[in-house]
Amino acid sequence: MASFNLLSLLLLSIISLAIAAPVVSTDYDVIVIGGGPAGLSATSGLSRVKRKTLMLDSGVYRNDPTRHMHDVIGNDGTVPSVFRELAREQISRYNETTTMKNATVTSVFSVNNGSYYRAIVSDGEEYTARRIVLGTGMKDILPITPGVAEGWGKGIYWCPWCDGYEHRGQSFGILGSLSDVMGSVIEVWTLNQDIVAFVNGTNTPEQQGALAAKYPHWEAQLKAYNVTLNNETILSIDRLQDGSTNNDTAQDLEFDLFRVNLADGSVIERGAFITNFPDDQYSTLPRALNLTMDGTKIKVGTNMKTSDNGIYAIGDANSDGATNVPHAMFSGKRAAVYIHVELSRLESLSAVGKRGLSKKGLEEEANELIGDHLEAMLKRAQELSTT
Numbered sequence: 334m335a336s337f338n339l340l341s342l343l344l345l346s347i348i349s350l351a352i353a354a355p356v357v358s359t360d361y362d363v364i365v366i367g368g369g370p371a372g373l374s375a376t377s378g379l380s381r382v383k384r385k386t387l388m389l390d391s392g393v394y395r396n397d398p399t400r401h402m403h404d405v406i407g408n409d410g411t412v413p414s415v416f417r418e419l420a421r422e423q424i425s426r427y428n429e430t431t432t433m434k435n436a437t438v439t440s441v442f443s444v445n446n447g448s449y450y451r452a453i454v455s456d457g458e459e460y461t462a463r464r465i466v467l468g469t470g471m472k473d474i475l476p477i478t479p480g481v482a483e484g485w486g487k488g489i490y491w492c493p494w495c496d497g498y499e500h501r502g503q504s505f506g507i508l509g510s511l512s513d514v515m516g517s518v519i520e521v522w523t524l525n526q527d528i529v530a531f532v533n534g535t536n537t538p539e540q541q542g543a544l545a546a547k548y549p550h551w552e553a554q555l556k557a558y559n560v561t562l563n564n565e566t567i568l569s570i571d572r573l574q575d576g577s578t579n580n581d582t583a584q585d586l587e588f589d590l591f592r593v594n595l596a597d598g599s600v601i602e603r604g605a606f607i608t609n610f611p612d613d614q615y616s617t618l619p620r621a622l623n624l625t626m627d628g629t630k631i632k633v634g635t636n637m638k639t640s641d642n643g644i645y646a647i648g649d650a651n652s653d654g655a656t657n658v659p660h661a662m663f664s665g666k667r668a669a670v671y672i673h674v675e676l677s678r679l680e681s682l683s684a685v686g687k688r689g690l691s692k693k694g695l696e697e698e699a700n701e702l703i704g705d706h707l708e709a710m711l712k713r714a715q716e717l718s719t720t
């Protein structure tokens with residue numbers, strides 16, 4: 334009996350392979366979840382080839398706390414909300430096929446093993462699409478130490494490209510575990526030379542071992558870079574001056590000033606800090622969908638495809654190693670091109686009554702459109718930095 338069932342299943346699948354695969358009818362071709370630079374870029378790319386696209390955005394952006402966005406060519410120093418607003422305004426030209434909604438997606442279901450997907454939003458509305466793009470971002474897990482969250486993006490930052498230049502030459506602090514100190518020093522030494530690493534009680538044999546594994550000569554290197562290690566517990570960080578208003582715009586300098594209050598009663602003033610705090614997926618969707626993860630990131634291949642054939646992950650949330658606005662835009666664009674080519678191939682095959690789609694052929698087609706040399710460049714860039 335069991336073998337008969339297996340046989341009929343096999344026959345059925347052979348028959349279904351031979352007949353034309355109908356193109357599933359859904360509300361949209363693609364639902365893009367997230368309206369940060371990654372989601373906006375994917376939405377733009379899909380819109381310009383008239384793919385029916387729905388972008389759903391809950392509006393909690395990772396770089397919202399920052400004063401200005403940097404190192405995004407043509408928009409160096411733009412306020413992030415202004416940047417996103419302009420993108421939305423430009424994308425709204427494509428309103429014939431593209432819709433943007435402010436809503437939180439609470440769940441996504443794969444129907445019939447990915448023939449299509451169902452997204453449910455918090456107001457109960459449901460939308461279907463053939464492909465899902467997750468541009469849902471990451472969240473920073475900040476320590477509860479008073480002053481850290483308050484200063485986040487405003488003198489306390491995580492990336493030298495973000496706010497480092499505006500604080501160049503100023504007295505500087507590193508926050509986070511000892512094992513991450515050398516990585517930060519190497520990133521900032523061209524900008525700041527008077528550095529105190531506030532390791533907050535993590536100068537332990539385990540952390541020293543972890544640091545030595547990466548930098549065998551770390552102690553000598555810290556000395557050479559004039560880095561002071563401070564192991565006291567940080568009680569709080571007070572802001573003494575706000576660089577939002579104390580600035581020199583001609584010189585691109587922001588004069589923040591902070592006082593670090595330590596458990597032994599000592600205080601140390603610093604102009605700015607770089608941090609090494611953990612982060613995680615902002616959204617619960619990737620894990621709810623059982624997507625394969627790479628640490629805290631959603632594992633993707635070169636075309637931003639996840640372990641689920643119809644789901645793509647772009648921007649900070651994906652595993653390709655970079656977390657910045659240019660990368661978010663690149664990965665959104667890449668997913669848009671690939672999805673369009675993939676859906677078009679399926680449609681063209683369906684039109685002539687054929688099924689079958691070689692993954693290799695598809696990738697070659699997408700690479701021709703976007704250029705596969707970008708991958709090699711991205712890899713090299715990742716080797717140099719993980720910011």
Ligand SMILES: Cc1cc2nc3c(=O)[nH]c(=O)nc-3n(C[C@H](O)[C@H](O)[C@H](O)COP(=O)(O)OP(=O)(O)OC[C@H]3O[C@@H](n4cnc5c(N)ncnc54)[C@H](O)[C@@H]3O)c2cc1C
Pocket residue numbers: 366367368369370371372389390391392393394395396397398399401402403404405436437438439468469470471473485486490491494495496615616618647648649650656657658659661
């Ligand atoms: C303080 C700070 C300063 C930074 N400064 C810079 C800088 O100067 N230059 C630079 O290049 N990079 C900077 N970055 C990095 C930059 O913020 C990120 O690389 C970028 O935001 C990634 O874009 P994204 O679209 O992947 O994610 P995000 O911008 O975080 O957008 C994710 C979007 O998804 C939405 N979302 C999540 N879940 C759901 C859901 N279930 N339903 C609907 N919507 C959902 C969120 O609401 C959000 O709108 C900075 C980061 C921080 C923390």
Ligand SMILES: *[C@@H]1O[C@H](CO)[C@@H](O)[C@H](O)[C@H]1NC(C)=O
Pocket residue numbers: 392418434435
């Ligand atoms: C949707 O969100 C964007 C950006 O967060 C905002 O500018 C816009 O006004 C919102 N639209 C509506 C209809 O609330």
Ligand SMILES: *[C@@H]1O[C@H](CO)[C@@H](O)[C@H](O)[C@H]1NC(C)=O
Pocket residue numbers: 425426428429
């Ligand atoms: C779509 O965009 C056009 C051009 O910008 C505008 O005139 C029209 O009102 C928009 N339609 C909708 C439904 O928003």
Ligand SMILES: *[C@@H]1O[C@H](CO)[C@@H](O)[C@H](O)[C@H]1NC(C)=O
Pocket residue numbers: 446447642
């Ligand atoms: C589901 O789809 C994937 C990818 O298209 C395929 O590899 C897998 O065999 C399918 N599983 C079933 C049970 O049909």
Ligand SMILES: *[C@@H]1O[C@H](CO)[C@@H](O)[C@H](O)[C@H]1NC(C)=O
Pocket residue numbers: 476477478481508509533534566567
């Ligand atoms: C410092 O360490 C304490 C105790 O482990 C912890 O609660 C706090 O979050 C840490 N603060 C910072 C800024 O690392």
Ligand SMILES: *[C@@H]1O[C@H](CO)[C@@H](O)[C@H](O)[C@H]1NC(C)=O
Pocket residue numbers: 526527528529559561
């Ligand atoms: C080295 O660090 C100390 C202590 O933070 C600081 O006082 C001094 O100015 C620094 N030296 C240089 C050359 O930056």
Ligand SMILES: *[C@@H]1O[C@H](CO)[C@@H](O)[C@H](O)[C@H]1NC(C)=O
Pocket residue numbers: 533534535536537564
């Ligand atoms: C750093 O502080 C921690 C926690 O108080 C302590 O266990 C450790 O011994 C200290 N390290 C050094 C080198 O003093």
Ligand SMILES: *[C@@H]1O[C@H](CO)[C@@H](O)[C@H](O)[C@H]1NC(C)=O
Pocket residue numbers: 400576577578579580581582
């Ligand atoms: C500099 O400070 C002024 C107020 O003193 C403020 O209006 C301006 O936005 C600030 N510029 C920058 C680039 O931060």
Ligand SMILES: *[C@@H]1O[C@H](CO)[C@@H](O)[C@H](O)[C@H]1NC(C)=O
Pocket residue numbers: 442443621622623
């Ligand atoms: C994910 O896996 C869990 C546990 O194996 C299962 O209960 C759940 O249905 C799966 N979800 C999806 C969307 O496949």
